[in-house]
Amino acid sequence: MEGFYMKRKHKESLTSLAILSPSIITLAIFVYGFIGRSVQISLLDWDTFTKFIMGAKDYVGLENYIGLFQEERFQTDLWNTLYFTLFFILGCLAIGILLSLILNNKPKGSYFLQNLYLFPMAISFVVTGTVWRWIFSPGRLPNDPRGINLLFERLGLGSLQWGWFTSTFSFLNFNVALIAVIIAAVWQFSGYTMAMWLAGLRGIDQQLIEAARIDGASKWQIFTQILFPIQKPITLSAIIVLAHVSLKAFALIYSMTGSGPNNVTDIPAVYMFEATFRSNRYSTGSAIAIVLLAMVGLLIIPYLVNSFKEE
């Protein structure tokens, strides 16, 4: 009987594996194999088309990485990513949480408004980029303003006009040109934080809040002492997802501004694309890709390990 059971169990495992095998095999190649290959290319000297075609495996160690971190463009990219990620997340959290708190009280029209605030999540970064590029196109100041600068002029707010994503001004390595891109990205993703928070808020026991109110807690105290601590795991998930989005914001930047003057709106993903597919610097491109992977890994792995432990 025992032997029969073992045999059946063994057969079951094999059938399970067989069903999973198309996914296992393709993912082994497309994820793990290709990452390995990218690492390999990043350690070679394939930075010209000839070298690449010859295919000689001359390993140069970490030279491509060292070169990359010394490059001005890549340093700018890293600062841009840092500031973009920071303000993008803060913007989405502030707007999303504010809207969720208001909508949770179900004011008139809340169903419609909730759907309105969330719809940009459904459309492509490429559409967002195309539209916001037109809105933020500065035109030739001061005589020929365009986009939002034109609107400022019409409203008598001409003093607010500036170069938006073409401005090369920077402050503590923050390229202010990024503000336009951040606004577009926040426009698209703040509804996401709102939806996450709303889903969480609906699960909170109203009696808890009522009790706090009776005890004389102010709205701000209820938010900081009760709601925020309860919503902390949800907020953390949202931050991880948004950080992840910002590291991948290639399509938005590519369609809205490109690298910009002096790379003011450049990010590693755009540089990687140009290095690899526009200027045949395959090893540099691969090195950027691996740096990106490492950044995502630093962000995601602790979070995943934690989630699995809880489960």
Next chain:
Amino acid sequence: MNRKTPKEKLMTYLILFVFAVFFIVPMYVLLSTSLKTFANVSIQTMWQLPSEYSFAGFVEAFKELAPNVFNSFYLVIPATLISAMLGSLNGYVLSHWKFKGSDTLFALILFGMFIPYQSVLFPLVQFMQTIGLYGSIPGLILVHVVYGLPITTLMFRNYYKDVPKALTEAAKVDGANIFSIYRYIFFPISIPSFVVVFIWQFTNIWNEFLFAVTLTKTQSQPITVALVNLAGSQVVQWNVQMAGALLTALPPLIVYILFGKYFIKGMLAGSVKG
């Protein structure tokens, strides 16, 4: 709950109104510009409603983009169906037919969802060239199916996890095997989950740009790539560009309007851990 002073009420509605404007403005610009005549579409009038309404911009954009709209549908429909079907089978096995190491395997599958695709991009292009699928839509379908597997597997696994194990065990005792249990028990109850996964995959693949721009040739470009090319060209009028953007946004927007509830479910399932 709603003991609010009139002043607070006013503030609330003011905030809601300001953000409503923020979210609508780009759509206003899109719509009003794309409905303008060619003569009417100067920069000077970009914030005004059309003085004359015209579909000429749409006609022109559609003429430009029609093959790409077709490409996108040809890409998105099979990729969505296949990745959902495989994800459903994977999720079923990984939740009800666990074996030694199956949880580790699940984690390894899931990892593919988090990687920045740049880290596989160049070897992927080379690989597609080697197997002769570079520049073709079937090639792009393959890519979207494979990189879609982690999320579809996750969504279905989380759905099936709540089905009692006793059900599978009882069916086993009655002599049903792994396939018949899926066919007669799990598949029929999966419809809600399939709807969520379909909608999620449809919008994501439709909106995707990175694979689309690196793996296609002119005749196989999906609409997102064609839109960027159209918008990057200096000779194309703004009303045509905006009409093109609207055309690109329209299918996912229709899906969102019709199935918003399921879209939100997918969005939350994709981000909240199992």
